[in-house]
Amino acid sequence: MKRLALPVFVAATFLAAFVLFAMQPFAGRALLPQYGGAPHVWVTTAVFFQVAVLLGYSYAHAAPKRLSPAPLAGLHVALAIVAFIAFRPNGLVGAAALGKLLAGAPPGVRLLCHLAVTVGIPAFFLSSTSPLVQLFVTRTKTISNPYYLYVASNGGSLLALVAYPAVVEPNIGLATQSAWLRAALAAAVACVAASAWLGRLRPPDGAPDAPSPAPTEARASGATGEAAEGSPAAPDAATQWRWFLLAFGPSLLLSGMTLHVTTDVVAIPLFWVVPLGIYLVSFMVAFGRYGQRISGPVRRMALLFGTFLICAMHANVASLWAILPHALYLLLAATACHSILATLRPHPVHLTRFYFVMSLGGAAGGAFCSIVAPLLFRDLTEYPIAIVLVAWLLVDGTDRLRPWFLAIPLLTGALTYGLSQVSQRCALTGSTAAALVFGPVILLAHGFSKYKNRYALAVAGIFVASTLFLRGDLAYRNRNFFGVLRVVREGNGRFLSIVNGTTTHGIEDVRAPGTALSYYHPTGPAGDFFGILNQQPPGHRVFIIGLGIGTLGAYAAPEDRWTFFELNDLDVYLAKDAGYFHALSSMRAPYEIVVGDARLELEHRTAAAGDADVVVVDAFSSDMIPIHLLTVEAVKLYDFHARWAILFHLSNQFADLAPVTAAAASAVGMSSLVRTDLELSPADVGKRASRWLVATRDPQLLRALAQRNPDWVTPAPTRAPWTDDKADVLSALSAKTPH
Template identity: 30%
Template sequence: MGVAAEVAPRIDAGAARPTRGPDGVAVTLFALTALIGSSLLFVMEPMVTKMLSPIYGGSPMVWNTSIFFFQAVILMGYAYAHWSQRMLGARGRLLIQISLAIAPLFLLPFTVPAWSQTVGSTSPALWLLLTLTMVVGAPIAALSTIGALVQRWYSSSGLPRSDNPYFVFAAGNIGGMLALLAYPLVIEPAADLATQARWWMVAYSVFIALAVACGLVMRFRFAGLSEAPADTVTVPPEQVSWARRARWLGLAFIPSSLMLGVTTRISAHVAAIPLIWVVPFALYVATLIIAFGLRNQRWMTPTVMAAAISAAVIPWTLYLHRGLAADIVLCLALVLVAGLACHGLLARDRPAPRRLTEFLVIVSLGCALGGAFNSLIAPMVFNWGAELPLVMTALAVLPLALRRQPAANKTWRLPGVEGLAKAFVLAGPLLVVAVDLDLGRYWLIAIAVAGCMPWCVLAVSRPRVMAVGALLTTGALFWYQTPDDSFRERTFFGAYEVYSQGGWTILSDGATMRGYQYATLPLRSMPVSYYGRPGPLGDLFANYGDRSKNISVVGLGTGAEASYGHAGQQIDFFEPDRASLDIARKRFGYLTGSQADVDVILGDGRVELGKAPDGRYGMIILDAFNSGAVPTHLLTREALQLYVRKLRPGGVVAFHVTKRNLDLAPMLQATARSAGLASLTGDGDVDPLHMYQASTWVAITRTDADLQPLRAKSQRWKTLPTGGPVWTDTQASPISTLTSE
């Protein structure tokens, strides 16, 4: 099948291209339109995700699924832009595009519909995608379509640098990165979500005006060129092979998937909030700006080699990490290095401007496939977070995408200083892994001398050896992660593991141990781990729970709180994940062994508690975790005010905030004081037999007098200093609460 020749707009090559006057105004117009369009698109992502996150239990997967949705709609917008240039006339294109841009105005400002919460057995991810389609599908489609067309129009305009219009692409990404960083730091603290949505509608109206102006510039600039002039040169289009298209696809897929994997990991250990979401995303966008905005690419080869080395050592390093701060820095550095390597290779291989929209379609398809892999496929295929090490392994093949070196460089030679330095960089983390595995001193020496160093010297000079090594180390990690004697299940809300050890049945959620239970009678019904009677929760039930007819618990876990129930009591658990309910009922005995009437209500705790009558509960317990993080929307001042409305006089709200990565107790006490409430923090210690784990609980009541029973009967309850941060629905930063493991 032949390829039709394309006709380039006639440009007077001999004339200088002025950057001032009308042309300068036109260049500014196109760059500003691209910048504002990308800013609107990128700032919408954390805004809408924050709107929807509470409805879906504060799961980190809300962000990943939302990013995939944005990527998919952007792909459709780029595909339309590519198709319309070939199939529609100039006048028809302009009319259709203006109509597409204006139509979403009738759907703004966007709000979350009442039906958006998942119901019954409906897949949360699919229901979230449906909600996003109805809420923001139209404006995203318009932004992505017009954004791609603005770049295509500029490449055909004859304006300065129209022969290399990728600077417009970079300008748009600069706007997107600035918008991402501005959201948690400026926009989120300044206004509530409803006000943000109205501001966004105003800015979108400005974008429409600019886009129409760009279209009119193109229309008037080429009004007389409906047919090619006689002296116009017909240039055959650049040939693009399917292998090259596949390379574009892979280079777009890897950083997209890796960025989402890192975001999930950090969110699960810190908090699912915009500040955590946007930092990896902003770094990802920054790599696009650097790769497509800089003409000098001397940094390409060392960056690609650094990414390949990361593939061989980072998966195990992350698995054996010892500190949260180091883990975050390592993950963010990985996003930066991998993004620079992949996007740099993409930028170097970008086609001529005639193939711009095709290139954008393929790149956006790769990004969307990366999002689909992390948000839809991986949770169904893997019962642990396998997508991150898998995608990291793919980085090891990047050196193969570099241009082939001359044959003289491929001969066997002793490594120079640079080669030995790279080998030691590669060997260091591998030896750290060996030390952590506690193989013994002599085995460690044997590995270093006989295997590790020779392999590292060979790997840094032979990309295929590097790729094989990365594949083997990741395969070993997979083998290590799949024990035969445990039950694992992964859902939209978490990754659960149930296993037996030392007479206990233990539940973990990601990297967090959620609780355990005696495996045999008669001690099977005894509350242990964080929930023992000698600990803070025992104090709370002794002073508030025993005289409460109705108790609510947000977060199910093993269901240990049910063991405190007695005849005539009603205990309502609120849990968004049906899989968690099945685990509690089938693999732990607290729910079935309780003397109280136990009911489990599927849904987000804050949303469902809001439906309960005011004054219903004598005790409300917040025991919800996503891996190591408590969902942020359950901890804000507005949430506290809701819980207090549901309390009867003299009741208590109890938060389980056992320290892992965040020290939430000072924040909760400060937030309670800002709401006019009283609070105490209680700590429990681990016992020599490990029946009970060290735990921290925060008790909040309407008045200080309501806390008197805790002060009178226990020395463990205390008031913390007043210096903690205050969290609200519009501002909740975990940075000040970070702790070291």
């Protein structure tokens, strides 16, 4: 029986984790067209699944206390069957009646309710499986250390995480995914049912008891009295608090690093897979066979590298290579924290309590970053907070707080400020400036690395000083659910720009606010298109998806009517009411601003076919257009409204979107031309390189564009277009040509 039991337990743990982590991206991807706006859909979906894990671990901790093995096995099998019946993937893919029922509720509430109804019970069941199966292993004494199954659980999670963007999404449509996911859930249910049946059995006579913690480990785990002699006493409150913090810190670091890199370093679709994969690997290493042996060296490396990460954060380099310091630190820091967690794990009798507290810390870290931080901070402050917290957690030496410790952050902060002034006077920028400002102060801070509180205060002083004094020409900064927007002065105050991360979304000349600059310059592709439009009879109706600062309004004629669709209300405030930008007030045509997801808003107007001459797609999430705005279904909707043409702004750093956009236009019967404008002469003040694509049914427009500028060319042949059912994002990244 033992030979049979172990493979069943491993399969149940692995499959449950695999299906759970495949279900999360599937649910988020399926709901994008219905709720719009990739950022808040993905964030809300992640929070939902974190809560599901917490609830599942809570059930796994509470149920064994109240039920003997046989009733517990029966309860979990019943839950497995209910989860399989309740899984409604078609409710995600298709139009759900729930959306109509909750039409008046905020989008976030509707999304959470939609997830709860369609995947809530399966997510709850799958989350509870890993700790319960490990408890079954403990009771049957199948193996001496049930915590090794945690490695199998994280292995299943990692495999699903890598497979979804690399294999599943590019090749399998959502309808087929839902069928396969249901089959995988059935297999997981079968394995879990077998595990529950085996878990109700008594161990064979003579089977060894599960090992108690070693004496040093027992003391670290908070065991006292009888616990030190080997009996499974419950861990004390101080130990459980350490569990919570050691889970909270890496979770906060994961969320903060993901937001920082995708907004301030490189904005790449699906990048969230990389840090989450690293996070799962850290669990596998920490709870594996050699986790405790490498704990000390990894901890020292994380402390050393954490201070140098400060320099990387202020280098202001937008490059794929700039990701590496952040990814390496996340791996080291998370592995170090989780190795300490593995050292503090209790007797297997208390493993469900251990996993419950861990999940509570992990969920709290994610919730703080996605819900609390946007309310408290105007910038991505949670990332530096996570680095300071992890530094405090990893230092071995303890030191009682004393009043003179306050001099430490003042010292590191003052040195940071002084070196920043030297850097500015020497006109240093980028990596050179970061090395000068932070190199000496990092070495100073590392001198305190033997003492927990002193080291954390030293690092905190650096971050506070860099926030207060290294603002450069920042005029305004604020944050909401959709991210951080900054207003920056350029050209000795002549220009104001609105910036999201490393991406500029509009530039205004304060001397001539009605001038089209940046990507919208008159000598660029946008200037070509609107030059031809304004040669037509007056009175055009123009829909603009994405506001920025309203720069395109410079091309509006008095007889025109323009409508801007903008998802981010903070962007609307900055462009219209904050007093920084005047492009909208300088418009010669009347305009209106509709706040909401453009695709959803246009769907509500389906009774008015051809109610616009032109639809311009100029919406960005940091550096990328949200996927659901470039699918065949989206282009069909734009074509329904636009009588003459659709203009797509495709400029970005890491993806070639022209082929898939042209393929989507071709799928609805439209022809396309694309122009990549790299000509930036000194005379074109305020101009930025850009790429635009025009889709139309009017051959005269295409001929006029080609005559106006020979750089308007037919897009290169492509593979299948993106649809709401399937989108191969990775191929667009690999096909990128610099511009």
